[in-house]
Amino acid sequence: MRSLMSCPAPAKLNLFLHVTGRRPDGYHLLQSVFQLIDRCDTLDFTLRGDERIRRVTDVPGVPEDSDLVVRAARLLQAEVARRTGTPPPGVDIALHKVLPMGGGLGGGSSDAATTLLALNRLWHGGLSKQELMDLGLPLGADIPFFLFGETAFAEGVGEALRPVDGPDCWYVVIEPGVQVPTGDIFTSEHLTRNTAAVIISDFSRHFADQNIGLRQFGKNDLQQVASRLFPPVAQAVEWLGVHGDARMTGSGACVFCAFHGEEQADAVLDAFGATAPSTWKGWKAKALRRHPMEMFQSESCEA
Template structure:
């Protein structure tokens, strides 16, 4: 049986996020642009013949059966009838609740990685459809290409934004996404436009005002970053990012971070590091 397969679960950024309305069922219509980062978690898979899914790395406060990695593995077993199992461990680098898609990316890497390891031969399109049951952001990570997203985040158009360098900073707080989307301060009336025609000079995040009101420390980090480069919040937060023209400039600004703030420098990439690694494994 094959040896251990190690694959990245990259972070994502929402380079812009506009909310264009609210549906009767409570879901919000949006327009956004996803790009991956060459930074994220690393997952390690070893096949088992007994069908057991054993997650060796535990997340504090999350039962193993509720972990998206375990759920993704069981979903693939269920859909394909595969009798194999896996031992799975995670080198966790992405913060929970940071707006970087860490949990969704882990789930996508589990689907794509185990599909490869077990030889189940499911197409990426099918894996993305199944992944939607695990979370709205899982399909974008399965597809592995930078993309515009519309509707409630399920309608994709391939994109090729500039592959800039970013300094990403995580304020010391976790954002309650439900609270943000229920907030009366949330901007919900951005005009719906041809998404591919939205210029970089117009890029913004409609969630920022509501998040800043409930979490002033995020606004503080945002304002600090804005002094050095164009800055924005990703998703519903809490992470904020600033764009730089070079790794040197991003790293120099990172060195100025106050000691109680955590951050990292990464490059935006339009093809997921997950798929880059798998192409080498194939």
């Protein structure tokens, strides 16, 4: 096999995000539930005749050498070479971006995770899921989740993951026309860092309660800070909140709301097209239980 084409890198939503403390090294302690959705970037991988790792598509604002996709590929290439004594061949990587940068959807981390999954197969690397998660963690705290590959209750800096059932629903997501730098949020003096810890059964009981419907669990501690620094985030929460329980995902800027069916999501998007600011973008996505790259199913990657 010399190539893998149209490999999906799905987005994620943080169904809640609590900051429960801070480590001595400055990293924040978090609790969250990560939910995969079916809106994806896609990547193509073609092996080369030399050992070079190249990104063959342009990503505005992201130099090739700093792209998580390229860094992940080089890291795995070095690890496979260490294990086998022979560097695997280089690869041309075409990255087709759909997910916005600075949106809180985990696009860059998801791209890196898909890169590790695809190249581990193309290079016959033989690394286990856990080994890939350990390899990816230094590049980004969200990468292990995308390799974990299912709805997860996350703790620590986001790397301690346990499977959990999430709602089976549709989401409307708004991109409010701004990029939110994660560092600006976590360094803010206004960030709450002492939210009481919850346990996984608290989240599970919440969605098992038939009287709750799709009302969200907990909160996003980062939302207040992002809304203060980037008013379009607050405006998007207010607009979407007319239709349901809306909140921001990750450190922003995207805002989402859950709906039982696709028709409800479509109705909200009809209203969006009529009344939302022209600088915003809105779309729908279905909750995913598992990562579409799981077990390299034939519909996930065309060899």
